[in-house]
Each structure stands twice: as structure tokens, then as C-alpha cells.
Amino acid sequence: MAAAAPPTPTTTTAWVVDRPGPITGRPLRRVEREVAAPGPYELLVEVGACGVCRTDLHLAEGDLAPHRPLCTPGHEVVGRVLAAGPAAEGFVPGDRVGAAWLAGTCGECRYCRAGQENLCPYSRYTGWDLDGGYAGHLLVDARYAYRLPEGWADEEIAPLLCAGIIGYRALERAELPPGGRLGLYGFGASAHLTAQLAIARGATVHVLTRSEAAQRLALDLGAASAAGAYDAPPEPLDAAILFAPVGELVPTALAALDRGGTLAVAGIHLTDIPPLGYARHLFQERTLRSVTANTREDGRAYLAEAARLRPRVHLTRYPMSRADQALADLAADRVTGVAVLVPDPE
The missing domain is CATH 3.40.50.720 (NAD(P)-binding Rossmann-like Domain)
Known part of the structure; x- marks a missing residue:
């Protein structure tokens, strides 16, 4: 049974890539943003954990050119659905959901039709084209969201969604x-x-x-x-x-x-x-x-196999307010295993 959804907030705190550059120059900035209502296919998700990926570091430092200004990084996101758009099938408020790197494709090009949606020229990505999980809340296209195995804490599952x-x-x-x-x-x-x-x-x-x-x-x-x-x-x-x-x-x-x-x-x-x-x-x-991104079938197949194998996730937790420190530690090889952001203590 899905947990009861918390009330929908009007604002959320998020990290954004302000001016890409060396992590020592603090390219991330923390801002307050309005929480947008979900579109027809979207879910509004309250973030419970977000893995810290080296791709986030590449985006912050400018190794990957930004796709839009002031984007919020993070694409290994676990959270609870607060609200769902009218066409967002398969999830209801209170459900636990996973958001990964692949956030959208055209569904019509020859790659999509051939089962190679990871090569779609019109693909979009969480934390690069769309705001990601270095925040209290984010919007996720339900068609690209994952149902998650039970029995694991949010911070244990988050790294599975990209790493x-x-x-x-x-x-x-x-x-x-x-x-x-x-x-x-x-x-x-x-x-x-x-x-x-x-x-x-x-x-x-x-x-x-x-x-x-x-x-x-x-x-x-x-x-x-x-x-x-x-x-x-x-x-x-x-x-x-x-x-x-x-x-x-x-x-x-x-x-x-x-x-x-x-x-x-x-x-x-x-x-x-x-x-x-x-x-x-x-x-x-x-x-x-x-290796270029992944397909949704990759994600479903891996999560099913991981649910059987139950891999050990060697993680270091950081409060969301220290996301910049987590990336700095990753850049300096001070993280063994994976870093995961969790909500700050209330």
C-alpha cells in the first residue's frame, strides 16, 4: 500500500549550476524556487534521496556543456509522489518512485522504433535538460519513472538508478x-x-x-x-x-x-x-x-536483477545542504563507493 502523500509545498530549495567551472570555484548555488504543478504526464515528487554521480561533476565543471542555464543536477532520485497529472498512468500520490538519467525521447525516430531509445537524437536527461534531484522536489515524466524494489532505504536504491x-x-x-x-x-x-x-x-x-x-x-x-x-x-x-x-x-x-x-x-x-x-x-x-545512456528496458531489467541479488551499496550520506561538498569530495577521490544526498534533519 502506498504511503500517504505529504501536502504539496509552494516552494522548494534547490542547487543550480550557476557558472560552470572547477569545483573549487563553487559553481553550484543554492536557490529557492516555486514548485510547479505537474503537466499531463508528470509526477510531482518529494525527494527522499539522490545519488551523486560523476556526470553531475562533469556538468558542474563544464566538461559537459550546459543544455540550459541554472539547471539543477541529479539523476539518481528516489522519492514519493505528491501529485500526478491527468495522463500520468501507473502511479498515485504516496507511491515511491525512481527517476533516472533518461528523462524523455521522441518515440518516433528510427532509433526509438528499433529499441535503441538511448540513441534518440531528441532524448532529454534528468539534471541536464530537466531539473534533477539536488532539490527538495522535482517533476518526473511518469513514462520514464521506475517502480522500485521494496525493503531498501531510499539512499540504498538511489545509486542503482544510474550507477x-x-x-x-x-x-x-x-x-x-x-x-x-x-x-x-x-x-x-x-x-x-x-x-x-x-x-x-x-x-x-x-x-x-x-x-x-x-x-x-x-x-x-x-x-x-x-x-x-x-x-x-x-x-x-x-x-x-x-x-x-x-x-x-x-x-x-x-x-x-x-x-x-x-x-x-x-x-x-x-x-x-x-x-x-x-x-x-x-x-x-x-x-x-x-556506452551511451540506457534504455528503459535496461533500467527495468537491472532493477529486477538487483532485487534478486541485493548488492551491497557502499555509501556515504551527505545532507542536501552539503551537495557542493559531496561533489568536491568526489572530485578529490575522497568518496569510496557512492555519495548520496538525503534531506537535511528538520
């Missing part, structure tokens, strides 16, 4: 064979969830990351080995996923692949890739491929 989903899609794109050997380069929010998914599927996981704390976490979660980002894994890899936004790691990861292996690059932003040597990095049918 989990994009890791799931990256693992699918990496085409890891059953019982295969997987390398994970970088071990933050997404990688620590993806490792658990791959291990549950029978994979041997090797983690390559510069953070000693992340290496310890990887071993604690069941990784077969954990070493430095530029180290060679102890055996050739059938597949690898690059989570760190560091283009210099692409040749390193490709060189670690066995014949026929695939490297999937999971980030939305990557620094420049150095020149690749054909014989060393690509010959013997090694494959380099990107």
Missing part, C-alpha cells in the same frame, strides 16, 4: 562470456555495483584502480584481484569496462584483453585517447566500444 543501470548496460556491451574474466578500470559508484553483478553471474573480476581504499573494497566485495590502474591484471581479460574518465587508460585496457576481447567505455565524458597501435591494441579481433 547500477549504466554498469548493467556496460556489462552487456562488453559481451563477457559465461564464466569469463572481467577487468574493471576505476572502482567508484558504478564499478562497485557492476562487480557484484558480474560475480553473481559467475565471472572472475579483476579491479584496476589508483585508490587503495577502493582496492580494499573491491577485494571485500569478492574481486579476485585489485591493483593499480596502469598495472597488468594477473591473467588476460575476456572483457573490460573503463569507468574512470581517463582516456590514457584505453590503450592499457586494450592491451590487457585476450584475443576477441571487448573494452566498453562507460562514461559520458573521457579525456583524449592517445594513439593506438593496431598490432598491440586492436589486432586479433579486440573491440573498443562506447
Whole structure:
């Protein structure tokens, strides 16, 4: 049974990207905004938790060009429905709901019709095109919202909505064979969830990351080995996923692949890739491929699998009033696992 919906407020406090730039220059600003009534397909949601994603940092620092001024970041949002538009089917006030990165598509282009809505040229994204979850409230298109597994706290589920989903899609794109050997380069929010998914599927996981704390976490979660980002894994890899936004790691990861292996690059932003040597990095049918957003089917499939597996979410909680500090800590590698924003104590 859905919980009773709280009364609808008239204003909400939100963080906005004021002037994109280095996080040390405090590009985020906290503002008070009016709460808009939901449109026909929209849900008005009171935020219970919002994961802090590296994409939010890229937006704040200007690595990703802003799609509109004073946008509120955040796209791993869990909350309760306060009100629903007349055409917003499937949810009623009081329901718990999840809002993720993909916020809208055209539904008519050849990509949408082919089941590749993540490639829709007209796609829109939470916290980039639309205001996201670094706020007390937000509007969500019910057609792109998720029903969530029961039994988890809001802050435990929030990271699943991007870190989990994009890791799931990256693992699918990496085409890891059953019982295969997987390398994970970088071990933050997404990688620590993806490792658990791959291990549950029978994979041997090797983690390559510069953070000693992340290496310890990887071993604690069941990784077969954990070493430095530029180290060679102890055996050739059938597949690898690059989570760190560091283009210099692409040749390193490709060189670690066995014949026929695939490297999937999971980030939305990557620094420049150095020149690749054909014989060393690509010959013997090694494959380099990107991962772009996700489809709603990815989200539903991952959440269903996560509900069965119940991955451990290694999180650090920050009150919503310290969202700028959470991003600063993420930029400085002071976050192991994932950071999650929760409402400030009343």
C-alpha cells in the first residue's frame, strides 16, 4: 500500500549550476524556487534521496556543456509522489518512485522504433535538460519513472538508478562470456555495483584502480584481484569496462584483453585517447566500444536483477545542504563507493 502523500509545498530549495567551472570555484548555488504543478504526464515528487554521480561533476565543471542555464543536477532520485497529472498512468500520490538519467525521447525516430531509445537524437536527461534531484522536489515524466524494489532505504536504491543501470548496460556491451574474466578500470559508484553483478553471474573480476581504499573494497566485495590502474591484471581479460574518465587508460585496457576481447567505455565524458597501435591494441579481433545512456528496458531489467541479488551499496550520506561538498569530495577521490544526498534533519 502506498504511503500517504505529504501536502504539496509552494516552494522548494534547490542547487543550480550557476557558472560552470572547477569545483573549487563553487559553481553550484543554492536557490529557492516555486514548485510547479505537474503537466499531463508528470509526477510531482518529494525527494527522499539522490545519488551523486560523476556526470553531475562533469556538468558542474563544464566538461559537459550546459543544455540550459541554472539547471539543477541529479539523476539518481528516489522519492514519493505528491501529485500526478491527468495522463500520468501507473502511479498515485504516496507511491515511491525512481527517476533516472533518461528523462524523455521522441518515440518516433528510427532509433526509438528499433529499441535503441538511448540513441534518440531528441532524448532529454534528468539534471541536464530537466531539473534533477539536488532539490527538495522535482517533476518526473511518469513514462520514464521506475517502480522500485521494496525493503531498501531510499539512499540504498538511489545509486542503482544510474550507477547500477549504466554498469548493467556496460556489462552487456562488453559481451563477457559465461564464466569469463572481467577487468574493471576505476572502482567508484558504478564499478562497485557492476562487480557484484558480474560475480553473481559467475565471472572472475579483476579491479584496476589508483585508490587503495577502493582496492580494499573491491577485494571485500569478492574481486579476485585489485591493483593499480596502469598495472597488468594477473591473467588476460575476456572483457573490460573503463569507468574512470581517463582516456590514457584505453590503450592499457586494450592491451590487457585476450584475443576477441571487448573494452566498453562507460562514461559520458573521457579525456583524449592517445594513439593506438593496431598490432598491440586492436589486432586479433579486440573491440573498443562506447556506452551511451540506457534504455528503459535496461533500467527495468537491472532493477529486477538487483532485487534478486541485493548488492551491497557502499555509501556515504551527505545532507542536501552539503551537495557542493559531496561533489568536491568526489572530485578529490575522497568518496569510496557512492555519495548520496538525503534531506537535511528538520
